[in-house]
Amino acid sequence: xxxxxxxxxxxxxxxxxxxxxxxxxxxxxxxxxxxxxxxxxxxxxxxxxxxxxxxxxxxxxxxxxxxxxxxxxxxxxxxxxxxxxxxx
Amino acid sequence: xxxxxxxxxxxxxxxxxxxxxxxxxxxxxxxxxxxxxxxxxxxxxxxxxxxxxxxxxxxxxxxxxxxxxxxxxxxxxxxxxxxxxxxxxxxxxxxxxxxxxxxxxxxxxxxxxxxxxxxxxxxxxxxxxxxxxxxxxxxxxxxxxxxxxxxxxxxxxxxxxxxxxxxxxxxxxxxxxxxxxxxxxxxxxxxxxxxxxxxxxxxxxxxxxxxxxxxxxxxxxxxxxxxxxxxxxxxxxxxxxxxxxxxxxxxxxxxxxxxxxxxxxxxxxxxxxxxxxxxxxxxxxxxxxxxxx
Numbered sequence: 001x002x003x004x005x006x007x008x009x010x011x012x013x014x015x016x017x018x019x020x021x022x023x024x025x026x027x028x029x030x031x032x033x034x035x036x037x038x039x040x041x042x043x044x045x046x047x048x049x050x051x052x053x054x055x056x057x058x059x060x061x062x063x064x065x066x067x068x069x070x071x072x073x074x075x076x077x078x079x080x081x082x083x084x085x086x087x088x
Numbered sequence: 089x090x091x092x093x094x095x096x097x098x099x100x101x102x103x104x105x106x107x108x109x110x111x112x113x114x115x116x117x118x119x120x121x122x123x124x125x126x127x128x129x130x131x132x133x134x135x136x137x138x139x140x141x142x143x144x145x146x147x148x149x150x151x152x153x154x155x156x157x158x159x160x161x162x163x164x165x166x167x168x169x170x171x172x173x174x175x176x177x178x179x180x181x182x183x184x185x186x187x188x189x190x191x192x193x194x195x196x197x198x199x200x201x202x203x204x205x206x207x208x209x210x211x212x213x214x215x216x217x218x219x220x221x222x223x224x225x226x227x228x229x230x231x232x233x234x235x236x237x238x239x240x241x242x243x244x245x246x247x248x249x250x251x252x253x254x255x256x257x258x259x260x261x262x263x264x265x266x267x268x269x270x271x272x273x274x275x276x277x278x279x280x281x282x283x284x285x286x287x288x289x290x291x292x293x294x295x296x297x298x299x300x301x302x303x304x305x306x307x308x309x310x311x312x313x314x315x316x317x318x319x320x321x322x323x324x325x326x327x328x329x330x331x332x333x334x335x336x337x338x339x340x341x342x343x344x345x346x347x348x349x350x351x352x353x354x355x356x357x358x359x360x361x362x363x364x365x366x367x368x369x370x371x372x373x374x375x376x377x378x379x380x381x
Contacts, residue, residue, distance in 0.1 A: 009130050010130070013100075013101075013102065014102055015101045015102035015105060016100075016101045016102070068101060069101075069105060069141075070141070071137040071138060071140065071141035071142065072101045072105075072134065072137070074137060075130075075133045075134040075136075075137040076130070076134075078133050079129055079130045079133050079134075082129065082133075083129070
């Protein structure tokens with residue numbers, strides 16, 4: 001799937017994550033998290049897992065995590081990508 | 089055993105994560121009223137992931153999908169049915185045909201994903217005047233229907249009357265739902281009590297619903313779960329009496345007596361049946377108990 005527009009998903013509530021995806025020639029992932037020091041690598045791996053499954057090779061992915069668990073992060077990334085690909 | 093059913097908004101991670109620790113016998117992950125139209129896609133994916141990855145222990149999972157007159161209900165079922173929730177709750181069910189439409193689509197998905205037929209049951213939400221009038225047809229529309237559930241808020245809007253704490257405006261509907269469900273051989277659940285802070289009112293409302301014959305009651309607040317469970321559980325006195333009834337029957341059989349009495353009252357078939365139901369509840373609540381028969 002190709003990211004053709006800017007889209008967001010999730011919230012800044014506790015246990016949730018706010019995801020913004022934008023078109024970009026390269027793949028750029030930025031992560032802010034209340035648990036960055038402990039879980040940054042796991043969050044990035046979780047994001048990349050969704051990107052791989054959805055065949056996304058490029059795009060700017062911004063993650064603002066408020067302590068979401070893995071399945072929530074994956075859900076929000078999937079939603080944002082589907083929205084950015086015009087697929088609701 | 090399903091006494092309490094707690095609604096949990098489908099797009100709220102912190103509530104979804106903790107759904108099984110709030111004491112409810114069943115949790116209803118809501119994709120309908122608790123989710124705005126702009127977030128339907130998000131909630132659907134989140135609930136699917138929650139079902140896939142979270143281990144909900146000790147409670148049933150019910151998914152309230154969107155109504156069949158929207159574009160969402162099939163998308164909802166596509167995501168959740170493969171993960172085998174216990175029940176699907178279609179809202180605004182007004183006739184048997186509404187049930188058949190949902191059931192047939194679930195059957196297609198069960199076949200597609202190699203699931204046993206009728207793995208996923210239905211609890212239609214009846215919340216229109218037409219739905220109440222058709223309650224028996226809805227309850228008996230399909231073998232997938234395990235229970236029916238009365239939604240008082242939408243119903244009173246449809247009846248064009250005010251929803252009150254006393255609930256006189258839904259007395260007929262409550263009674264009709266109970267009769268329809270029992271005639272069809274399925275369970276029946278009462279509408280939530282919507283004043284979250286009025287715990288005394290909750291107890292009174294739940295006790296009234298129980299007195300009419302409801303199996304249990306839904307809740308929109310975790311604070312109401314304990315009260316609902318308490319009201320819809322047999323008391324220790326009821327449990328003790330049930331065991332006395334079964335013991336009396338056992339002794340009578342041994343002695344070849346046809347008619348027996350306990351505490352001056354004849355033990356007839358309905359009393360024995362009620363005693364059996366109480367002991368079944370006791371087993372569900374506390375595990376196996378000593379069999380009196």
